[in-house]
Structures are given as structure tokens and as C-alpha cells.
Amino acid sequence: MPKILSVNAGSSSLKFKLYAMPAEDVVISGLVDRIGHSDCIFTYEYQGTKHKSVQAVQNHTEAVQLVTDALLDSGAIRDKSEIVGIGHRVAHGGRDYTQSTEITPVVQQKIDELSDMSPLHNPVNLLGIEAFEKLLPDAREVAVFDTSFHSTIPSKAYMYALPFEYYEKYGIRRYGFHGQSHQYIYSEVNRRYDRDFSRKIISCHLGNGASVCAIKDGKSVNTSMGFTPLAGLVMGTRSGDVDPNILPFLAEKEDLSAADVRQILNHKSGLLGLSGVSNDVRDVLKAEADGNKRAELALQVYVHQIQTYIAAYTADLGGLQTLVFTAGVGEHSAPIRERVCAALGYLGVKIDADANQDNDLDISAADSRVKVLVIPTNEELVIARETEKVLDS
Ligand code: ADP
Numbered sequence: 270m271p272k273i274l275s276v277n278a279g280s281s282s283l284k285f286k287l288y289a290m291p292a293e294d295v296v297i298s299g300l301v302d303r304i305g306h307s308d309c310i311f312t313y314e315y316q317g318t319k320h321k322s323v324q325a326v327q328n329h330t331e332a333v334q335l336v337t338d339a340l341l342d343s344g345a346i347r348d349k350s351e352i353v354g355i356g357h358r359v360a361h362g363g364r365d366y367t368q369s370t371e372i373t374p375v376v377q378q379k380i381d382e383l384s385d386m387s388p389l390h391n392p393v394n395l396l397g398i399e400a401f402e403k404l405l406p407d408a409r410e411v412a413v414f415d416t417s418f419h420s421t422i423p424s425k426a427y428m429y430a431l432p433f434e435y436y437e438k439y440g441i442r443r444y445g446f447h448g449q450s451h452q453y454i455y456s457e458v459n460r461r462y463d464r465d466f467s468r469k470i471i472s473c474h475l476g477n478g479a480s481v482c483a484i485k486d487g488k489s490v491n492t493s494m495g496f497t498p499l500a501g502l503v504m505g506t507r508s509g510d511v512d513p514n515i516l517p518f519l520a521e522k523e524d525l526s527a528a529d530v531r532q533i534l535n536h537k538s539g540l541l542g543l544s545g546v547s548n549d550v551r552d553v554l555k556a557e558a559d560g561n562k563r564a565e566l567a568l569q570v571y572v573h574q575i576q577t578y579i580a581a582y583t584a585d586l587g588g589l590q591t592l593v594f595t596a597g598v599g600e601h602s603a604p605i606r607e608r609v610c611a612a613l614g615y616l617g618v619k620i621d622a623d624a625n626q627d628n629d630l631d632i633s634a635a636d637s638r639v640k641v642l643v644i645p646t647n648e649e650l651v652i653a654r655e656t657e658k659v660l661d662s
Contacts, residue, residue, distance in 0.1 A: 275358075305327065330399075360415045429441060480501055505548030516530050553567055
């Protein structure tokens with residue numbers, strides 16, 4: 270069976286999953302973490318056995334060397350030629366890429382140019398692409414963009430009310446991210462349930478980064494992230510929506526540069542900034558239980574923002590059939606799901622306390638008008654499916 274490798278390259282990590290297609294069987298999966306350090310941790314799982322090693326890994330090329338060695342040494346592949354395609358997660362596709370696309374030198378250059386809009390992600394996505402190009406030169410590479418799934422958002426939802434020339438000059442508009450995850454959530458709801466539950470979906474991806482997406486008949490019609498992944502919900506360290514005038518105000522008062530402000534909004538805000546405790550929901554919940562008032566406030570703001578988006582997107586969809594929670598917090602945090610849903614009774618959302626506590630797939634109460642689901646996301650599978658589709662076309 271032809272094999273496709275899904276790759277998600279971050280600034281200091283590289284996640285991979287090798288699929289036998291079209292069966293979608295996972296052959297081997299793993300993670301190189303702490304790239305650039307002398308104590309980089311490499312873990313992978315093959316045939317039910319987990320392997321772990323710690324070593325110095327200077328850069329992404331060395332990380333990819335480690336991965337390709339493991340693919341061969343473990344027996345997951347006998348020869349590199351078994352891997353026909355490599356799908357790369359790429360954060361920003363801008364206006365040019367509304368679909369996944371085979372990587373050529375021109376596409377690489379475009380991804381590089383789009384780094385302006387996604388400085389934290391596109392450059393490291395490119396490093397992954399270049400490293401695999403060197404080490405698996407015969408495999409075709411495909412870029413699967415976070416933004417593509419949201420290309421169906423109508424202009425009334427993607428335009429900002431700024432002077433029009435900036436849209437024309439710089440492409441300033443809402444793009445949205447986490448597209449692979451929201452696309453997977455739609456495919457799972459559609460696979461498991463009939464049209465009464467799959468036509469109007471709100472998908473809440475609550476991880477360290479977080480976004481909500483309104484999905485109508487399989488298409489994204491609105492999403493909370495914007496021109497960059499900073500907009501929308503309160504995140505681990507990202508602010509989400511703030512009044513834009515706060516930025517020049519702060520810059521003047523505190524004598525901050527644009528880079529300083531960007532750093533504050535992306536790395537010092539969100540749950541961490543508000544609570545002063547941590548970016549991790551678990552730590553903030555614990556601090557709240559210990560009587561920390563700022564932690565309590567941070568969680569109230571976090572939950573309130575999710576509720577606000579769910580209400581707004583119900584209006585966008587003209588109703589709500591299914592509400593889905595996914596990613597780290599969405600999949601594992603019963604108290605957050607409970608708090609979010611507690612104020613949504615007027616939309617017909619009611620959850621079953623025991624099912625919620627157990628992280629069941631279906632946590633809706635028997636008399637809930639809206640189906641409420643917990644679905645583990647699988648961005649890697651969407652990347653593999655998209656790669657197969659591009660290579661077959
Ligand atoms: P990323 O957004 O980096 O891809 P994840 O989707 O895995 O990461 O989400 C990571 C976040 O999930 C952690 O920062 C943590 O806040 C949260 N998380 C993981 N498990 C739990 C849990 N049991 N309860 C609450 N939050 C959790």
C-alpha cells in the first residue's frame with residue numbers, strides 16, 4: 270500500500286505520522302521535541318511499542334534525519350521509495366491558496382513571502398519542507414494550509430472595516446486557522462450522524478491556541494481567528510479580541526515598539542496574562558480551587574468569550590444542530606465544557622453531567638435539542654487525505 274507521511278513542523282518540534290493509504294492505517298507516529306537543544310527528546314510508536322531517546326538535535330534537518338532513520342530502522346518502511354507523498358501543515362496560504370497544493374519552488378517562495386503574515390509559523394513550516402526535500406527527494410510534497418478550509422467564508426464575514434486600499438495592497442482580511450482540525454470535525458460528524466445533525470455545526474478547537482468555527486453544509490462560514498492566529502478567543506498566552514486602540518495607547522504610555530506590543534499580545538496575554546499563574550487550563554483551574562481570584566477571573570473571561578462566539582455563530586448558521594469540543598482542553602476538560610454549556614440552555618444546549626465527566630463522545634442530555642459532542646481532533650489524517658487527493662488529481 271502506498272504510504273503518506275503527515276508532517277507538522279513547529280519552531281522547536283516536528284510531529285509526524287505515516288499512513289498506509291487509502292486504508293488510513295497509522296504505520297508509525299512520533300515527535301521530535303526541543304529541536305535546537307542538547308537534550309532533544311525523540312519519541313515514536315511502532316506496532317504498539319513506544320520508543321524514547323534523548324540527544325542533541327541542532328536543527329530541523331537533523332530532526333528529519335532522526336525521523337527517516339527511525340522509519341527505516343524500525344521496519345516501518347523497507348525503502349524510502351515506499352513513501353509516495355509528504356503532506357506538510359502550512360499555516361498561512363493567504364489569498365493564493367484556497368486548496369492544498371503540490372510544493373514547487375514557486376509555492377515555496379510564496380510560502381516564504383506569506384511569512385510576513387505568519388512570522389511564527391510559515392518560516393518553520395518551510396524548514397520542514399526543505400529538510401524532507403533533502404532527505405526524501407523522491408517523495409512528492411504537498412502543502413496543506415490552515416487557511417484553506419476557511420476560503421468559503423463570505424466577504425461580509427471576512428472583511429474588516431478598514432480603508433479598502435489595505436485589503437487590496439496587503440490582503441488584510443480574516444483568513445482563519447486550525448482549518449485541518451475543523452475540517453476533520455465536520456468529516457466525523459458527517460460520517461457518524463445524519464443531516465439533522467451535520468448541516469449546522471459549531472466546532473470549538475480549544476488547545477493552547479483556540480478557535481471556533483461555524484460550519485454550514487460542510488463549509489466554513491465564519492471563524493474566530495482572523496488575519497493572524499491572534500484574534501478571537503482567549504488562548505494560553507494570546508489575548509484574542511481586544512479593542513485595537515489599546516495597542517497605540519500602550520505603545521505610547523509604556524514606550525513600546527510594534528515588536529514589543531506583538532510580543533505582549535502573543536506571549537504574555539491570554540490565560541497567563543490574566544491569571545498570572547499559567548497558560549495551562551489545568552494549572553489555572555487548580556489555582557482557582559485554591560482560592561486565587563485572578564485565576565477565577567481568567568477562567569470566567571475565557572469561558573465567556575467562547576459562549577459569545579457560539580451565540581454569534583448560531584446566528585450565522587441560522588440555528589445550531591451540533592456543538593463539538595476538540596483539542597487539549599475541549600477533549601479533556603469536563604469543567605470547562607460544563608461552564609461553557611451552562612449558559613447555552615436558551616440555544617437548546619444541555620449536557621449530561623456523567624457523560625461529560627467521562628469525556629464521552631456524546632455528552633448531550635437526553636432532552637438536549639442540540640447534540641453536544643467531544644471528538645478528538647486528527648489534523649494529521651486530514652493532511653494525509655488532502656495529500657492523497659492532490660497526488661491523485
Ligand atoms: P496545541 O494547541 O499546542 O496543539 P493541544 O491541543 O494538545 O495543543 O492543547 C494543549 C492544551 O490543552 C494545554 O495547554 C492544556 O491547557 C490543555 N489540556 C490538556 N489536557 C487537559 C486537561 N485534562 N484539562 C484541562 N486542560 C487540558
